[in-house]
Amino acid sequence: AQTVTQSQPEMSVQEAETVTLSCTYDTSESDYYLFWYKQPPSRQMILVIRQEAYKQQNATENRFSVNFQKAAKSFSLKISDSQLGDAAMYFCAYFLEGTYKYIFGTGTRLKVLA
Amino acid sequence: SAVISQKPSRDICQRGTSLTIQCQVDSQVTMMFWYRQQPGQSLTLIATANQGSEATYESGFVIDKFPISRPNLTFSTLTVSNMSPEDSSIYLCSAATSGGTGDTQYFGPGTRLTVL
Numbered sequence: 001a002q003t004v005t006q007s008q009p010e011m012s013v014q015e016a017e018t019v020t021l022s023c024t025y026d027t028s029e030s031d032y033y034l035f036w037y038k039q040p041p042s043r044q045m046i047l048v049i050r051q052e053a054y055k056q057q058n059a060t061e062n063r064f065s066v067n068f069q070k071a072a073k074s075f076s077l078k079i080s081d082s083q084l085g086d087a088a089m090y091f092c093a094y095f096l097e098g099t100y101k102y103i104f105g106t107g108t109r110l111k112v113l114a
Numbered sequence: 115s116a117v118i119s120q121k122p123s124r125d126i127c128q129r130g131t132s133l134t135i136q137c138q139v140d141s142q143v144t145m146m147f148w149y150r151q152q153p154g155q156s157l158t159l160i161a162t163a164n165q166g167s168e169a170t171y172e173s174g175f176v177i178d179k180f181p182i183s184r185p186n187l188t189f190s191t192l193t194v195s196n197m198s199p200e201d202s203s204i205y206l207c208s209a210a211t212s213g214g215t216g217d218t219q220y221f222g223p224g225t226r227l228t229v230l
Contacts, residue, residue, distance in 0.1 A: 035218065043204060045221035091156065100145055100210075102219060104156045 023092030137207030
């Protein structure tokens with residue numbers, strides 16, 4: 001069975017600095033998708049970034065980028081120039097094509113210090 | 115993308131009663147999903163709701179406790195029946211524009227349920 005592990009329950013970063021959130025997953029499949037979602041205190045889950053496993057190029061969305069290491073089954077999120085509004089729970093999620101199911105990690109709470 | 119709204123945003127209910135949560139999407143979607151989330155914890159999938167067919171429930175969740183309706187491509191409801199304090203949680207609705215192809219799921223704002 002597929003699993004997603006986020007080993008950092010909580011992280012802190014100074015405003016304007018860079019932080020990396022870790023995510024590892026376990027799968028024997030080759031075609032899948034990985035996501036990072038942000039959930040601020042308002043509870044609304046917001047998509048941060050999406051990566052197709054068949055793509056070698058790392059996805060980037062403005063200040064957010066991933067380091068996707070398929071062989072190592074690692075999918076870390078880098079947030080550059082951190083802002084106070086980045087403070088939230090971040091969830092890593094795995095999606096296997098054809099299953100209709102997301103598998104979520106346990107989340108990492110990110111604190112941004114002014 | 116899809117914009118999803120949920121009603122109610124929060125409710126406090128008495129033990130033994132039922133609550134129906136509504137989920138409305140601003141566009142037609144293939145798949146809708148219902149999750150439960152304890153505060154500060156990860157999401158647990160309750161069921162997947164397809165239009166025109168019965169919902170598919172995950173292990174540990176049954177239709178008698180969590181009946182789901184999906185009358186059209188933009189709307190779904192989840193009922194939490196015969197509630198107990200253990201049902202206190204956040205219930206999230208999500209939707210994907212097509213199924214099984216890695217399409218992004220978009221989430222509603224959630225319903226915070228407290229059962230006394």
